[in-house]
Amino acid sequence: MLTIKCAKCKTKLFKYKKIGQGKVLRCWKSKITRLYDGKVSGRDFVCGHCGNVIAEIKDDRLEMNSDAFTYTGTKIRK
Template sequence: MLTIKCAKCKTKLFKYKKIGQGKVLRCWKSKITRLYDGEIQAKNFVCGNCNNIIAEIKDDRLDMNSEAFTYSGTKIRK
């Protein structure tokens, strides 16, 4: 389980169930288990604290901006 945080202000955004050892390029909405502090503005997911754009929202996923977030936790092996 990964905890996704804003790279600017270190605010917790959400918990994500990452399966596989690859990079976090996109997050599927169905695998987000808990939402902490994030907002949807237009077609973007932004930090609720500093308005940093974290991801672009598609139909069933978030396309992540790799410079906008950090994460901690462990990835689940396949």
């Protein structure tokens, strides 16, 4: 499980069940297991604390802005 954090203010955004060792480029909504602090602003998902744009929202996923977040935790082996 990964904890995704804002790169600017380090606020915890959400928990994500990442399967496989690849980069975190997109986050499927169905694998977000817990939402901490983040909100929808138009078509963007933004940090609830500082407004940093974390991702672009698509129907079933978030297209992540790689400079906008960091993460801790472990990816799940396939």
